[in-house]
Amino acid sequence: MVILKCKILSLWTISFLMLTPVNSERTKDKMYEPIVGAVACFRRLNGTHQFGCSSHRSGNVGVIHIVQGEEDLDWLLHDAPAEPYTAVIRPEMFTRKVMLQFKHSDNVNGVILIHNSTSAPTNFTHEDTCPNRYSGLSSFKSQLCTDQSPWNPHGTGLMQVDWGFPIFYVKDPDSIQKISDCFHKHNTKLENHLIQSLCAIETSAYMYAAVDSKTCIRRSTMVTNFNPVRFCDPLGDRNVWSTLFPLSREPQENASYIVVAAQMDAASMFDGVTPGARSPVTGIVTLLTTASILSSMFKNHTELHSKNVLFLLLNGEAYDYVGSSRLAWDMVRKAFPISHDQLFAFIELGQLKPSSRKVYIHKYSEKLKNFVEIMKKEGEKVNLEFVESIAATFPPASFQIFSKHNKELPGVIFADFDTQFSNNYYHSIFDTAAAINYKYANGSELKNDSIQMQLFNISTALANSLAIAIANGSINRSGMEGNSNITAAVVDELLHCYLESSDCPIFRAATSPGRRASSSPPALYVGVSVWQNVATTLTAQALAYLTGDALNRSEVECHPSSEDDFLYQYLWIKGPVTSSNNSEQGVCYRSTYNYTIAVSPAFEIEDYDWASGVYSTWTESIWREFSVRIFLRPSRQHEIATLSAGIVVLVVSFIVVHFTTSRSNTLFCNTAGSNTDTRL
Ligand SMILES: *[C@@H]1O[C@H](CO)[C@@H](O)[C@H](O)[C@H]1NC(C)=O
Ligand SMILES: *[C@@H]1O[C@H](CO)[C@@H](O)[C@H](O)[C@H]1NC(C)=O
Ligand SMILES: *[C@@H]1O[C@H](CO)[C@@H](O)[C@H](O)[C@H]1NC(C)=O
Ligand SMILES: *[C@@H]1O[C@H](CO)[C@@H](O)[C@H](O)[C@H]1NC(C)=O
Ligand SMILES: *[C@@H]1O[C@H](CO)[C@@H](O)[C@H](O)[C@H]1NC(C)=O
Ligand SMILES: *[C@@H]1O[C@H](CO)[C@@H](O)[C@H](O)[C@H]1NC(C)=O
Ligand SMILES: *[C@@H]1O[C@H](CO)[C@@H](O)[C@H](O)[C@H]1NC(C)=O
Numbered sequence: 001m002v003i004l005k006c007k008i009l010s011l012w013t014i015s016f017l018m019l020t021p022v023n024s025e026r027t028k029d030k031m032y033e034p035i036v037g038a039v040a041c042f043r044r045l046n047g048t049h050q051f052g053c054s055s056h057r058s059g060n061v062g063v064i065h066i067v068q069g070e071e072d073l074d075w076l077l078h079d080a081p082a083e084p085y086t087a088v089i090r091p092e093m094f095t096r097k098v099m100l101q102f103k104h105s106d107n108v109n110g111v112i113l114i115h116n117s118t119s120a121p122t123n124f125t126h127e128d129t130c131p132n133r134y135s136g137l138s139s140f141k142s143q144l145c146t147d148q149s150p151w152n153p154h155g156t157g158l159m160q161v162d163w164g165f166p167i168f169y170v171k172d173p174d175s176i177q178k179i180s181d182c183f184h185k186h187n188t189k190l191e192n193h194l195i196q197s198l199c200a201i202e203t204s205a206y207m208y209a210a211v212d213s214k215t216c217i218r219r220s221t222m223v224t225n226f227n228p229v230r231f232c233d234p235l236g237d238r239n240v241w242s243t244l245f246p247l248s249r250e251p252q253e254n255a256s257y258i259v260v261a262a263q264m265d266a267a268s269m270f271d272g273v274t275p276g277a278r279s280p281v282t283g284i285v286t287l288l289t290t291a292s293i294l295s296s297m298f299k300n301h302t303e304l305h306s307k308n309v310l311f312l313l314l315n316g317e318a319y320d321y322v323g324s325s326r327l328a329w330d331m332v333r334k335a336f337p338i339s340h341d342q343l344f345a346f347i348e349l350g351q352l353k354p355s356s357r358k359v360y361i362h363k364y365s366e367k368l369k370n371f372v373e374i375m376k377k378e379g380e381k382v383n384l385e386f387v388e389s390i391a392a393t394f395p396p397a398s399f400q401i402f403s404k405h406n407k408e409l410p411g412v413i414f415a416d417f418d419t420q421f422s423n424n425y426y427h428s429i430f431d432t433a434a435a436i437n438y439k440y441a442n443g444s445e446l447k448n449d450s451i452q453m454q455l456f457n458i459s460t461a462l463a464n465s466l467a468i469a470i471a472n473g474s475i476n477r478s479g480m481e482g483n484s485n486i487t488a489a490v491v492d493e494l495l496h497c498y499l500e501s502s503d504c505p506i507f508r509a510a511t512s513p514g515r516r517a518s519s520s521p522p523a524l525y526v527g528v529s530v531w532q533n534v535a536t537t538l539t540a541q542a543l544a545y546l547t548g549d550a551l552n553r554s555e556v557e558c559h560p561s562s563e564d565d566f567l568y569q570y571l572w573i574k575g576p577v578t579s580s581n582n583s584e585q586g587v588c589y590r591s592t593y594n595y596t597i598a599v600s601p602a603f604e605i606e607d608y609d610w611a612s613g614v615y616s617t618w619t620e621s622i623w624r625e626f627s628v629r630i631f632l633r634p635s636r637q638h639e640i641a642t643l644s645a646g647i648v649v650l651v652v653s654f655i656v657v658h659f660t661t662s663r664s665n666t667l668f669c670n671t672a673g674s675n676t677d678t679r680l
């Protein structure tokens with residue numbers, strides 16, 4: 001035991017304490033101000049590559065620089081002295097060219113996209129020019145889409161790049177103001193960047209997964225301890241299906257189905273920002289409306305059919321057709337009650353926002369000539385012109401997957417584009433209600449040329465054509481048409497649900513009593529398979545509500561009896577709000593709707609070859625949190641001074657320690673002595 005009592009040591013302690021104020025001042029300067037409402041780009045992986053963004057584990061710190069134009073960009077990339085910087089840009093600058101310059105520059109370690117107003121750029125999409133380039137029919141039929149004649153001409157492919165830094169999207173006006181104020185107050189004197197304190201931003205979005213899905217899934221399933229760590233999750237959720245007439249218990253060999261399908265998910269670079277108005281919402285809404293019209297037409301004519309209709313809402317299609325490839329795979333291995341050879345035709349509803357009366361038909365086989373003729377006639381009745389596309393190839397569509405399994409299957413896609421997408425915002429943050437000119441009418445009269453009327457007219461024409469194909473002229477159609485009470489108000493309400501608020505009349509009617517939907521629109525990103533997507537549940541229940549029958553049963557009786565448990569699902573929901581019944585009572589609905597799993601077969605097949613490209617291999621990285629905050633970073637000179645002081649202290653302390661150890665005999669007075677000067 002050694003008792004310190006000698007003066008030299010005390011002196012050293014004092015001198016150390018005198019140096020510490022440098023430190024405390026720095027901590028004071030680092031007053032963090034959080035930026036709320038910032039959404040992050042995150043990391044996704046396919047079988048062989050990684051894409052998206054990640055920060056360092058502790059976050060990236062960069063000096064804020066709002067890039068106003070080419071000159072600014074040049075300065076930032078080549079002359080900026082106080083690197084690293086975080087570039088703050090507006091949508092005009094969010095182009096592939098600029099972003100790749102940031103990626104390859106050592107000066108930039110993060111990007112913040114700010115969008116200040118409701119006006120969007122004239123065109124912008126995060127997607128590839130050839131969406132789903134490596135899957136579908138293109139895997140064995142080359143040149144379905146080329147960079148010379150791409151389907152998505154405005155595609156930037158920003159979603160398919162592995163950025164080495166975090167990218168955040170900020171829409172909140174107050175947050176934008178905060179960043180802008182801080183920048184203008186501290187950072188605009190470019191020549192002073194080395195000598196003054198600068199406004200800096202810390203962006204934190206660390207991703208646990210890396211390299212590719214193969215590596216990540218292997219690491220996640222490795223049983224090294226009793227507490228397995230997940231690094232990524234497969235993309236996936238559920239598909240929704242229903243049939244016009246219930247299936248029978250015994251498999252019907254001679255049953256024949258016309259598939260009416262639409263994709264259910266959108267994509268974007270940023271977490272939670274997938275408005276998807278034109279793709280997929282117009283397709284979903286048209287499908288739901290068609291199903292609703294058809295089922296009301298056939299309510300009292302169940303005995304009169306030679307064919308059935310299978311309504312399919314496919315999920316995860318933006319990521320190499322997750323949902324359709326799973327369903328097609330399930331059909332092959334008899335895990336789905338309908339098989340490939342029972343499919344008579346495949347009708348897909350693509351992006352539908354016709355700019356004129358024209359709706360394009362992309363036809364894959366001459367076998368549907370009759371149907372197309374009927375469709376043209378029915379179209380004329382509602383002032384629509386169905387024209388056959390002159391495109392030489394077939395657009396990206398879920399049908400491609402079913403066509404791979406059954407080459408004879410005839411298919412058509414109805415869409416608003418001919419040889420290229422007319423959607424300038426395909427799979428992007430700007431594919432909003434405003435982009436399709438949607439305004440909620442809320443019961444007031446709809447204009448003849450509104451999007452609501454357009455989708456309703458398409459649904460009507462399609463429902464009538466399907467009725468003809470199903471019934472084969474054997475029933476009195478004038479009687480049936482009168483049966484349908486569905487009006488264009490349904491389209492208006494559905495669009496309101498998907499684009500403006502989940503807390504809307506149709507979703508409210510289709511959820512169980514006591515449940516309240518959120519006031520934001522449903523998130524249309526497929527998400528990961530371990531979480532059930534709310535949008536899927538709402539869509540399925542809306543389908544049940546719009547096509548099912550209200551029964552006079554109580555909640556406890558609201559389940560299938562032993563005879564019809566294969567035919568129907570029963571759902572206890574609020575039902576329509578009428579003047580007599582606007583309380584939280586429930587109604588029992590009976591419908592043929594059901595779910596199937598939409599997780600790629602790649603994750604089910606043992607020893608799947610991840611590089612083969614047969615099935616979708618997309619996974620999403622796990623992350624803990626996203627955060628963005630700004631603070632004042634001391635000037636470079638200040639930092640250098642602090643560092644120098646630190647080094648001096650270090651060196652001095654080494655010397656002192658060396659000195660102390662070498663002279664310990666003289667310094668530490670051996671034992672005993674008085675206690676008076678042991679403390680300072
Ligand atoms: C993953 O994406 C890259 C680039 O987009 C592509 O070259 C590769 O074929 C994809 N891998 C799989 C297994 O789909
Ligand atoms: C936001 O937009 C307004 C005009 O709409 C403009 O005056 C202001 O400078 C913008 N702020 C930022 C940070 O872009
Ligand atoms: C797409 O947007 C870019 C940048 O805003 C613009 O330069 C280009 O002209 C636009 N292209 C079309 C076809 O509108
Ligand atoms: C449908 O049939 C039921 C009974 O079978 C009948 O009560 C109802 O009025 C019919 N609906 C229409 C629209 O014909
Ligand atoms: C299908 O076959 C069954 C018997 O095998 C027959 O009763 C039924 O009418 C057939 N359905 C159609 C639509 O041909
Ligand atoms: C729609 O109209 C109803 C009644 O007229 C009103 O209570 C409701 O707030 C309106 N909804 C919206 C979103 O304007
Ligand atoms: C809509 O079209 C119908 C006929 O197709 C016409 O009678 C009606 O006046 C039109 N309404 C508007 C608002 O243009």
Ligand SMILES: *[C@@H]1O[C@H](CO)[C@@H](O)[C@H](O)[C@H]1NC(C)=O
Nearest residue numbers: 382383384448449453454457
């Ligand atoms: C929809 O059909 C109605 C008549 O049924 C017609 O007046 C209207 O112009 C059509 N609108 C569109 C956009 O096709």
Ligand SMILES: *[C@@H]1O[C@H](CO)[C@@H](O)[C@H](O)[C@H]1NC(C)=O
Nearest residue numbers: 306307469470471472473474
């Ligand atoms: C319609 O019915 C006729 C006989 O009435 C039959 O010859 C024809 O094949 C049927 N068409 C379809 C598409 O089922």
Ligand SMILES: *[C@@H]1O[C@H](CO)[C@@H](O)[C@H](O)[C@H]1NC(C)=O
Nearest residue numbers: 475476477478479480481482
């Ligand atoms: C078809 O139904 C309508 C109305 O229900 C009726 O007036 C008409 O006579 C029927 N036609 C035939 C051929 O049964």
Ligand SMILES: *[C@@H]1O[C@H](CO)[C@@H](O)[C@H](O)[C@H]1NC(C)=O
Nearest residue numbers: 296297299482483484485486
């Ligand atoms: C159509 O509406 C009327 C009155 O609102 C109702 O009596 C009838 O049952 C409805 N028909 C169908 C098929 O829903």
Ligand SMILES: *[C@@H]1O[C@H](CO)[C@@H](O)[C@H](O)[C@H]1NC(C)=O
Nearest residue numbers: 565566567568569592594595
């Ligand atoms: C719904 O799907 C589940 C699981 O796939 C199945 O067990 C059930 O029989 C299906 N119900 C109907 C009515 O198809």
